[in-house]
Amino acid sequence: MTTPISLTSTKMNLGLRQTEEWINDVLLPRADALGRLRFCLCLPHPLLPFGIRRIEATDMSVGAQNVWCEAGAVTGEVSAGLLAEIGCTHVMVGHAERRRLFAEDDRLVGRKARAASLAGVTPVICVGENERLGPAETVAHVRQQASTALRFLPVGAAAVVLYEPVWAIGSAQSAQPHQAAAVLDALHHAAPGHLALSVIYGGAVTPGTYSSLRRLAPWDGVALGRAAQDAAMLDDVLRELVGPARREPCRGT
Template sequence: MRKIVIAGNWKMYKTQKESSEFLQGFMPQLEKTPANREVVLCVPFTDLSVMSTSLHGSRIQLGAQNVHWEDNGAYTGEISGGMLTELGIRYVIIGHSERRQYFGETDETVNQRLKAAQRHGLIPILCVGETKQQRDKGETESIISNQLAKDLVEVDEQNLVIAYEPIWAIGTGDTCESTEANRVIGLIRSQLKVADVPIQYGGSVKSNNIDEIMAQPEIDGALVGGASLEADSFGRIVNYH
């Protein structure tokens, strides 16, 4: 039985005060969330400490948005696995398209970060996906296959979540058709050694399309951007029908 993982990626949004206000509206909505759904909030680094305290003993798992491959060193602006685990962090997003596009992440550095996360007992959420240009050229399968081949070298698939995020659907309002997302996620699964790796869909996931997305048999959850910033919206998503 594959685990269902619904994760909110807050990106560079919410101060500590705003994150606390969010929880006041969101936490009560989890009373009706089925026990087999893992709910994760991946928040900015500055929110991790206060959120760790606020979420202690709750069913919400806390996630970070990146981790460095070294345990310490002269890496200004980076965060190590040990710094995250000290705060009780459970998940970490790695290889998000925004990190690849804006901050020079490569499949090689993604692989290093994945191994570092697992070394510290963190569960990585590995993001893969194609651009609109690549999709239009019919390269979706080859691009994703190549990403997986390079990203997962010496990575333990037993301790992993993968998020299929078509880059052209992130923050654009364009959602990949649920049946197409299901097809691509099936292809991703066929390349894995471990059959029960949870594979999420991400890309303009909203309260009005989550039911259709989660009805697909290959999809094991969602990585949610903008719709995770509002308590009622994210509450509806984690309580999909």
């Protein structure tokens, strides 16, 4: 089996000092396992250079939480070219909060994904239903979101599609395994053949989530929320995804 992939977003929850403590105390001691997992930490824009410096000796990577869809004089936005220049490998586009608070639609998400891809940054396209729906409705809604955005990507582009039910974000309950598996399977089939696509699940991911879904459908990994910041829970997830983690000494600042 191909090694799963994983990412996490700290949103605006951690400041500079808290981010440093998290990287030093939780991530770096587990750098070997997280590197095998191709783990990407998505940070707020001001923290990106710091995060890139702190994990540069590992196989982890750093991604951004948002990007603008074109270059030029757009005050307050950040271009894909700049993200690539400072060393970002990934950028999230179309997260549920961006869609809700800033009215981002699937076409804008697609334009952002294309801009990232052309700059050499892998877009993480976020999709998911706002409320609990039946299996057929969920599949149709999420597949439409993904298909629209993926059509903007150039031939040969790499992309990650993150299926994260909006109602599960920050909650204690993930989607039902059979329903989530149906969505993940549909997303694999929604991708044009000219793309290198990975499909991952997020939303109340805890130890056991990956294994329960992996038995039901092909998918490529998980996006972690609180599990990435809780050392004990992260150890359990790592054992599930890549085997026992070899603890390493913390690297100095």
